[in-house]
Structures are given as C-alpha cells and as structure tokens.
Amino acid sequence: MATATENQTAPASKYDDYDFPTTAPEAKAGHPGHTTPEQDAKVEQLRSELEQEGYTQRLDTLTLLRFLRARKFDVAASKAMFVASEKWRKEFGTDDLARDFEYPEKTQMFKFYPQYYHRTDKDGRPVYIEKYGRIDLNAMSKITSDDRMLKNLVTEYEKLADPRLPACSRKSGKLLETCCSIMDLKGVGITSVPSVYNYLSRASGISQNYYPERLGKLYLINAPWGFSTVFSVVKSFLDPVTVEKIHVLGSGYQTELLKQVPAENLPKEFGGTCQCEGGCEYSDMGPWQEAEWAKPPKWSTPKQDKDVTQNVDTDLEKKSEAQEAPQPTA
Structure with a gap:
C-alpha cells in the first residue's frame, strides 16, 4: 500500500467548490492533502455509488473523506452512514434550519444551559463551550421543548x-x-446525570452519526469526584482516536486549558481574560464575524433563489447540449 504524501491532493471534483484552504495542517493519513491513491480511489468509489442512487448534495471531497475516516475507509459502511445522514436531514428539515430557524428563548435558556461558540484556540479552531451544572429540565421545559433545543443544536452545527x-x-x-x-461539569453530581441523559444522548447521537469528524479536542473541566473512574470504564468502549482527544480535568484545569486556548480568547470565568460586552456567551465572536475572513454562507441564499439558479443552470446545460448535438443535413 502506498504511503500518504504530504500535500498530496485528490483529483478535484465538480462538487469541490471551496474558497478556503483545503490541506490539513497535520500530515495524518486520510486527511485532506495527505491521502493515499487507495484512499483517493475510495472517495471516487463512494461518490460514484451515491450518484448512482440519486444523491447530488454534499458529495464534495472534504465531506466524503470525513465519512470515510469515521468508518475506517470502509466504503460500504461509509455509504450506509452517509445515506442514514441524508435521510435524517430530510426528516429533520436540516437544510433550511440555519437560514430559517429562530430561537428567541435563547437568553432565558442560557440561564440553565449555556452552549455557545466563542473565538478560537491556539490552532485557530472555533471554541465551543457548554455548561452542564445549571441544567434544570423542569425549568427549561417551561421555556422551550427538547425538539427546539435539538433544532438549535443542529442549527449551530450547520453554522x-x-x-x-x-x-x-x-x-x-x-x-x-x-x-x-x-x-464545564461544575455543579454536576454523578447522581444528577440520569435526569439529563435522554436529551444529552440524543444530542450526542446527532453529533456522532450525522456530523462525523468534527471533534478536535474535548476538555471536561470541573469533573466531579468519581467521574474519572466512570470515564475510565466508558473510554474502553470508545475508539482510541476519540479517547486521545478527550481530557478530563478537575477544578485545577486552568493551566492545562490555557495551553490550548489563548487567555485573551478564553472567557474570564474559565481563567482567561476575555470579557465580551453583554457576555461572552451571547457575543458569537470569532473570525466568522470579522470582515476580512467572513463570507456569506452558502445556505444564506433563499430557497426560491436557489431553485431559480438551479433551473437556469439546467436550462443552460440543455441549451449547450442541443447546440453541440449534430444537426440533421438536408
């Protein structure tokens, strides 16, 4: 088997419409820019099989590589995962959520369950923060529903x-x-875990099954007494690659966390120096808000405009094909 070569790039596909760098920073086999010819062939095989079944969206190389890595480059398993994901997206209405979903109860909900993106770590990745200690499902159920909470979660995954x-x-x-x-597990006791298990298990399932290969590092901070023992049992069931990304830290987590997240990017309550006006949890600050780096997301195009564009493109293709077709002679 050939070895992965740094900066090696798979053949471009018509689906590969990127306006950002496409080479992964670390030369790990199976990651963009570091694939083997065999892995490139599996990308093409997976794409071809999905096209034959009528799929036309999310067939770009970066997406297919994520699904293939999640299933150890087993094409059949990756295909099954992709098909299940597309079925779920259709049933959940995912394609329109980022553009259409509104969550006016967010401020009230964050009193019980803050979950937000905030600036970047030292590798340049978005930092995502959740605080479990204040979760009160009874209070939250008076404000919103599990379904809307999950829709908000999915909307943020799309963004x-x-x-x-x-x-x-x-x-x-x-x-x-x-x-x-x-x-942040501060205030969470081992005995309180079952009360939030149903929602968190559904949320975790969405992440693992439909948004593969999105976790870079996970810091579990303020882990309660006994948590490490429980986790040591749980991790025996996890993929070693996933376990490597998880760091369980107690109350003295700041030193370790600051090795990964710059102090100026970390909210003050976690040992950093950032104090966004109005609260870090509501600011959504990051490169995606900076004019030099931000661009309108592809989902921002109104659906009716997309349909018109697609129809125009189809008409142009048909017209071009008709012009290129041999003309009958008299």
Whole structure:
C-alpha cells in the first residue's frame, strides 16, 4: 500500500467548490492533502455509488473523506452512514434550519444551559463551550421543548460547517475541520446525570452519526469526584482516536486549558481574560464575524433563489447540449 504524501491532493471534483484552504495542517493519513491513491480511489468509489442512487448534495471531497475516516475507509459502511445522514436531514428539515430557524428563548435558556461558540484556540479552531451544572429540565421545559433545543443544536452545527470553519481556515491559512470543546461539569453530581441523559444522548447521537469528524479536542473541566473512574470504564468502549482527544480535568484545569486556548480568547470565568460586552456567551465572536475572513454562507441564499439558479443552470446545460448535438443535413 502506498504511503500518504504530504500535500498530496485528490483529483478535484465538480462538487469541490471551496474558497478556503483545503490541506490539513497535520500530515495524518486520510486527511485532506495527505491521502493515499487507495484512499483517493475510495472517495471516487463512494461518490460514484451515491450518484448512482440519486444523491447530488454534499458529495464534495472534504465531506466524503470525513465519512470515510469515521468508518475506517470502509466504503460500504461509509455509504450506509452517509445515506442514514441524508435521510435524517430530510426528516429533520436540516437544510433550511440555519437560514430559517429562530430561537428567541435563547437568553432565558442560557440561564440553565449555556452552549455557545466563542473565538478560537491556539490552532485557530472555533471554541465551543457548554455548561452542564445549571441544567434544570423542569425549568427549561417551561421555556422551550427538547425538539427546539435539538433544532438549535443542529442549527449551530450547520453554522459551524459554514461560516465558522471556512472563516477560521481562511484566517489560519490551513484547513480546519474540527472545533475545541469545553464541557464545564461544575455543579454536576454523578447522581444528577440520569435526569439529563435522554436529551444529552440524543444530542450526542446527532453529533456522532450525522456530523462525523468534527471533534478536535474535548476538555471536561470541573469533573466531579468519581467521574474519572466512570470515564475510565466508558473510554474502553470508545475508539482510541476519540479517547486521545478527550481530557478530563478537575477544578485545577486552568493551566492545562490555557495551553490550548489563548487567555485573551478564553472567557474570564474559565481563567482567561476575555470579557465580551453583554457576555461572552451571547457575543458569537470569532473570525466568522470579522470582515476580512467572513463570507456569506452558502445556505444564506433563499430557497426560491436557489431553485431559480438551479433551473437556469439546467436550462443552460440543455441549451449547450442541443447546440453541440449534430444537426440533421438536408
């Protein structure tokens, strides 16, 4: 088997419409810019099989590589994962959420369950923060529903894919496909976990099944007594690649966390120096808000405009084909 070569690039596809760097910063086999000929062939095989079944969206090389890496480059398993994801997207209405979903109860909800993106880590990736200690499902159920909470979560995943990661890639000058997550467990006791298990398990399932290869690093901070013991059992069931990304830290987490996130980018409550006006959890600050790096996301085009554009493109293709077709002679 050939070895991965740094900066090696798979043949471009008509689906590869990128306006940001497409080479991964680390030369890991199977990552963009570091693929083997065999891996490139599997990308083409997966794309071809999906096209034959009528799929026309999300067939770009970066997306297919993420699904292939998630299934160890087993084409059949990757295809099954992709098909299941597309089915879920259609049923959940995912394609329109980023553009259409509104979450006016956000400020009230954040009193119980803050979850937000905020600036970047030292690798240039978006930092995602969740605070579990204040979760109160009874209080939250009076404000919103599990379904709307999940829709908000999915909306943010869609915005992570575009515009957040593309903007971070442009600013850093390298492809960034993952984020750095901080899960604050302060105030969470082992006995309180079951009360939020249903929602969190659904949220975790969405992440693993439909948004593969998006986790760069995960810091579990303020881990309660006994958590490390529980996690040591849990991680035996996890993929070693995933385990390598997870760091369980107690209350003295600041030194370790600041090795990954610059102090000026980390909210003050976590040991950093950032104090966004109005609160870091509401600012959504990052390269995706900076004019030099931000670009309108592809989903921002109104659906009716997309339909018109697609119809025009189809008409032009048909017209071109008709002009190129041999004309009958008299």
